[in-house]
Amino acid sequence: MTPPAPKCPLQLNDQGRLRHFLSLDGLPRSMLTEILDTADSFLEVGARAVKKVPLMRGMTVCNVFFENSTRTRTTFELAAKRLSADVITLNVSTSSTSKGETLTDTLRTLEAMAADMFVVRHADSGAAHFIAEHVSPHVAIINGGDGRHAHPTQGMLDMLTIRRHKGDFEQLKVAIVGDILHSRVARSNMIALKTLGCPDIRVIAPKTLLPVGLEQYGVNVYTDVNEGLKDVDVIIMLRLQRERMQGGLLPSEGEFYRLYGLSEQRLALAHPDAIILHPGPINRGVEIDSAVADCPRSMILNQVTYGIAIRMAVLSMTMSGQNEQRQLDAEKQESL
């Protein structure tokens, strides 16, 4: 096993195995591949008459969503249920209290429920990391999306979609199109693609929606979508977050569609077998043409199915890493 990466040692146990799942940053390629392989096995479980395995029987998973979500929340719920865990979901409002207070107070309440694992979504970047640092030992934290920082299970489900439909990452050209600046999905995807050896990662967006420091991800930046989409094998469209329009970053939705929307004509620039991904929910006629979203090359609904399998893999692997750590700690205690 590869030793813990210096960038995010918090999410690995003493044996270098996952104990939290906070970010893809710093995770070795072998671990991402292990997540994809495990998810493949869970996909097979999802195709059975009884779509449930007894792996996490008796364990409690608590979904804590400080931010609205339908897809991520329900697929995490379903993933935990298919692993036979008990699941509770809390929708917590973040409105009035400041970040520190809310998180610390909520954390205490949650700890009292003796959950084995928390899936956390929060509008502030670093929230899941903060909780992982302060939670009691042997409780696993899964990041279900934090601010603009990361959405690692979405990143991995996109990788599973690409691997199952396109195969070897080392042969692929992948374009990520849209609001890169505000997108945690884009960030997780760039890191995952880089780690898995994708040689041509293209980021396509207007200048106002490109973050600074993109070079560190080893991507090629395009502001001209027609140029960027040429011959790509995979197109990852991002949702245009309408609330961003008010900040003056974009003139209008219509203008965005005209300049960056994925129309049938633009899709024709890509490789004839190119697949289309979108994290959802989609804005038809804003970032993607309705007919394109429904065409056979669109993976949008497959992504939901793959999302359940990826979340089952991540839940069981982190639980496994925590169990291992608990044993290591017990052995350490004995030898004292």
Added chain:
Amino acid sequence: MSLPDPAVLIPAMARQLQAHLQAQNIDNPRFVGIHTGGVWVANALLKELDSQEPLGILNVSFYRDDFSRSGLHPQVRPSELPFEIEDQHLVLIDDVLMSGRTIRAALNELFDYGRPASVTLLCLLDLNARELPIRPDIVGATLSLEQNQRVKLTGPEPLAIQLQTLDNL
């Protein structure tokens, strides 16, 4: 200790299996091997029986009873059962029968696919160390090992049995 040779055991097991199935009036059994060693044994057995039947592969990682102690195996491969389980007569095949816990997990997994008409258990080796009331119908050989000894099947071509000694017991 002299270890038995799978090449000798398998033809004998194939004959016993035929007799067993005949006695039970089973004429179209489905074969299921447990990943990895059981699959090797199953393939050797199907070859010996000159059978073209598809082989089901069962990976019991998600059904083990030691998840909270040992965790998840890092290389989990999907189970593949290319036929219906419901109402079928199954021959479940594994390499080494020790505690019986793997067979318990395999039975649970099979029942999540459907309700088989019967399950016949076939194991290459029985180590006489069962912790559960599970009994094989057909056994290649029975070994009694010392507490710190384990056997391991290597393969798939050729199949061989190795004796291992654990140091830290």
